[in-house]
Amino acid sequence: xxxxxxxxxxxxxxxxxxxxxxxxxxxxxxxxxxxxxxxxxxxxxxxxxxxxxxxxxxxxxxxxxxxxxxxxxxxxxxxxxxxxxxxxxxxxxxxxxxxxxxxxxxxxxxxxxxxxxxxxxxxxxxxxxxxxxxxxxxxxxxxxxxxxxxxxxxxxxxxxxxxxxxxxxxxxxxxxxxxxxxxxxxxxxxxxxxxxxxxxxxxxxxxxxxxxxxxxxxxxxxxxxxxxxxxxxxxxxxxxxxxxxxxxxxxxxxxxxxxxxxxxxxxxxxxxxxxxxxxxxxxxxxxxxxxxxxxxxxxxxxxxxxxxxxxxxxxxxxxxxxxxxxxxxxxxxxxxxxxxxxxxxxxxxxxxxxxxxxxxxx
Amino acid sequence: xxxxxxxxxxxxxxxxxxxxxxxxxxxxxxxxxxxxxxxxxxxxxxxxxxxxxxxxxxxxxxxxxxxxxxxxxxxxxxxxxxxxxxxxxxxxxxxxxxxxxxxxxxxxxxxxxxxxxxxxxxxxxxxxxxxxxxxxxxxxxxxxxxxxxxxxxxxxxxxxxxxxxxxxxxxxxxxxxxxxxxxxxxxxxxxxxxxxxxxxxxxxxxxxxxxxxxxxxxxxxxxxxxxxxxxxxxxxxxxxxxxxxxxxxxxxxxxxxxxxxxxxxxxxxxxxxxxxxxxxxxxxxxxxxxxxxxxxxxxxxxxxxxxxxxxxxxxxxxxxxxxxxxxxxxxxxxxxxxxx
Numbered sequence: 109x110x111x112x113x114x115x116x117x118x119x120x121x122x123x124x125x126x127x128x129x130x131x132x133x134x135x136x137x138x139x140x141x142x143x144x145x146x147x148x149x150x151x152x153x154x155x156x157x158x159x160x161x162x163x164x165x166x167x168x169x170x171x172x173x174x175x176x177x178x179x180x181x182x183x184x185x186x187x188x189x190x191x192x193x194x195x196x197x198x199x200x201x202x203x204x205x206x207x208x209x210x211x212x213x214x215x216x217x218x219x220x221x222x223x224x225x226x227x228x229x230x231x232x233x234x235x236x237x238x239x240x241x242x243x244x245x246x247x248x249x250x251x252x253x254x255x256x257x258x259x260x261x262x263x264x265x266x267x268x269x270x271x272x273x274x275x276x277x278x279x280x281x282x283x284x285x286x287x288x289x290x291x292x293x294x295x296x297x298x299x300x301x302x303x304x305x306x307x308x309x310x311x312x313x314x315x316x317x318x319x320x321x322x323x324x325x326x327x328x329x330x331x332x333x334x335x336x337x338x339x340x341x342x343x344x345x346x347x348x349x350x351x352x353x354x355x356x357x358x359x360x361x362x363x364x365x366x367x368x369x370x371x372x373x374x375x376x377x378x379x380x381x382x383x384x385x386x387x388x389x390x391x392x393x394x395x396x397x398x399x400x401x402x403x404x405x406x407x408x409x410x411x412x413x414x415x416x417x418x419x420x421x422x423x424x425x426x427x428x429x430x431x432x433x434x435x436x437x438x439x440x441x442x443x444x445x446x447x448x449x450x451x452x453x454x455x456x457x458x459x460x461x462x463x464x465x466x467x468x469x470x
Numbered sequence: 471x472x473x474x475x476x477x478x479x480x481x482x483x484x485x486x487x488x489x490x491x492x493x494x495x496x497x498x499x500x501x502x503x504x505x506x507x508x509x510x511x512x513x514x515x516x517x518x519x520x521x522x523x524x525x526x527x528x529x530x531x532x533x534x535x536x537x538x539x540x541x542x543x544x545x546x547x548x549x550x551x552x553x554x555x556x557x558x559x560x561x562x563x564x565x566x567x568x569x570x571x572x573x574x575x576x577x578x579x580x581x582x583x584x585x586x587x588x589x590x591x592x593x594x595x596x597x598x599x600x601x602x603x604x605x606x607x608x609x610x611x612x613x614x615x616x617x618x619x620x621x622x623x624x625x626x627x628x629x630x631x632x633x634x635x636x637x638x639x640x641x642x643x644x645x646x647x648x649x650x651x652x653x654x655x656x657x658x659x660x661x662x663x664x665x666x667x668x669x670x671x672x673x674x675x676x677x678x679x680x681x682x683x684x685x686x687x688x689x690x691x692x693x694x695x696x697x698x699x700x701x702x703x704x705x706x707x708x709x710x711x712x713x714x715x716x717x718x719x720x721x722x723x724x725x726x727x728x729x730x731x732x733x734x735x736x737x738x739x740x741x742x743x744x745x746x747x748x749x750x751x752x753x754x755x756x757x758x759x760x761x762x763x764x765x766x767x768x769x770x771x772x773x774x775x776x777x778x779x780x781x782x783x784x785x786x787x788x789x790x791x792x793x794x795x796x797x798x799x800x801x802x803x804x805x806x807x808x809x810x
Contacts, residue, residue, distance in 0.1 A: 114629040114630070362579055380588075384585075
């Protein structure tokens with residue numbers, strides 16, 4: 109055993125254990141990347157989410173190419189333009205790649221102006237094609253809006269919703285669970301029965317009822333906050349149970365009694381002994397709760413009860429992929445689902461790793 | 471060691487009843503009498519050994535004295551350093567905090583008794599910080615002293631408990647208990663969780679500390695050999711009550727309560743040739759929620775009579791300094807410890 113092991117704090121021991129969990133170790137930077145993407149979506153997206161390219165409605169994704177049709181290699185990637193054909197019988201427009209028109213993709217292209225982080229005005233995009241030509245890496249929707257850009261913008265709401273929802277859940281859960289565990293007695297009984305009651309109600313109908321109660325006149329920001337409150341009102345129960353159980357067992361630990369006998373005040377016992385002992389559990393529970401919240405928002409928005417267009421979230425985007433017809437003809441509209449699956453998986457991997465590392469002393 | 475020394479702790483009619491609650495409204499349907507009417511005096515500089523089977527209330531008694539558990543009723547008088555007699559059970563929080571500087575506790579489990587998230591320094595320093603006794607360089611000096619006194623090194627101060635063995639952890643626990651310079655320490659099964667060789671080291675440490683600091687101990691254990699080794703006087707507890715109290719040697723040589731005899735005889739003899747005559751205490755420890763009528767030990771007692779089923783025996787002084795709670799304490803010829 110090395111000296112560093114002996115003087116390692118809880119966090120360092122946790123990190124040691126966490127490192128052994130491969131998937132979690134991969135998930136962590138990828139999640140950070142996703143969140144950074146959400147923060148800098150204006151810069152990263154080649155187009156604005158609401159810009160309509162009326163000539164390119166329902167166009168399929170373009171492929172980013174290095175080799176052209178003559179087999180010549182280009183160091184700078186390029187995309188082909190679209191060639192539109194109208195089916196004489198069904199009047200459906202189909203797009204194919206027009207090999208005659210090549211648009212090289214440049215870095216730091218000037219395009220539509222946006223506000224980075226909400227206040228830095230800029231018109232430089234990380235990549236794009238020049239002169240307003242189309243660049244639709246994941247195709248467009250029925251109004252001709254670039255899906256890739258919309259997904260990046262949508263990640264702002266979808267990803268932050270998980271965090272914000274869980275943050276509020278954490279507040280409810282810790283306070284109510286803390287009261288339940290610390291005071292015990294009839295207070296505990298009442299709170300636990302209330303939790304039983306809440307858990308017994310099927311969540312989706314309850315969400316729907318509550319979400320339907322939000323006024324349709326509310327702005328996006330209000331709706332967003334309202335939904336966060338709805339989620340945490342339902343979601344805090346699990347966390348409250350964890351906190352209560354942990355408090356009950358920690359109260360019985362000898363080191364808590366030793367601290368009391370040492371003359372430590374209640375505040376000192378709570379903040380130096382009890383809380384540090386379950387920070388790690390809170391982090392784990394929280395991490396595992398984030399994907400559930402993200403899925404919840406997606407589900408409600410998909411059903412049309414959550415965030416409303418023109419605001420974009422992944423759930424709102426998926427609403428466009430509701431009918432079989434669109435799925436058959438525009439399968440690329442399912443791209444947001446891929447992002448949701450990826451995010452949820454990454455969070456679960458991360459949570460798994462954290463759970464293994466949560467108690468480095470066992 | 472007994473009568474010549476002044477009392478440091480006098481316990482009188484101490485009771486701790488836990489209510490048994492049932493149903494949604496938590497009606498009290500009975501009581502677990504964990505500590506039932508205990509009278510006991512512990513003298514200065516003495517080690518009082520408290521022995522009994524699991525669940526007999528030894529630990530609860532120890533915890534009641536320092537008010538880690540609130541007793542239901544009774545009296546505990548503690549004589550502090552200045553000679554003032556404090557009524558422990560009626561102290562307010564401020565005075566209780568002061569009392570606990572003079573009265574400390576060493577716990578059974580060396581793993582759960584140290585906060586794994588604190589360094590040794592912070593663990594040992596906690597009583598000094600909380601009581602405002604030392605800070606800064608003085609704090610460092612005192613903590614270093616304490617740690618060295620219990621046989622650890624200065625270099626251990628920045629380590630976390632996970633880096634130590636059970637015995638070392640127990641040393642840390644002892645250093646913490648010593649921090650406020652107490653006069654009386656409750657050792658609640660302090661060596662029970664340790665290996666036999668480590669037990670001996672910790673017992674020696676406790677004895678050294680007793681000699682150099684003039685400490686008094688209430689040493690709680692279920693291990694008769696440990697009790698015999700460390701205690702000046704011994705109390706035997708059975709289902710919340712004291713069965714017998716006496717000087718260690720006398721009690722081990724000639725018990726005055728059948729329960730003590732049973733404990734002594736059930737201890738395996740070192741000599742395998744004597745194994746045949748091994749006595750096995752039959753039956754289970756009585757349930758403290760509904761103890762048997764009369765003498766709680768009568769269902770397991772080989773000498774029990776009709777009287778034992780109805781009359782509860784009181785703890786009386788049978789011989790000088792020998793107390794027993796048996797109706798036939800003077801009459802029975804009980805076997806003492808086997809010579810091995």
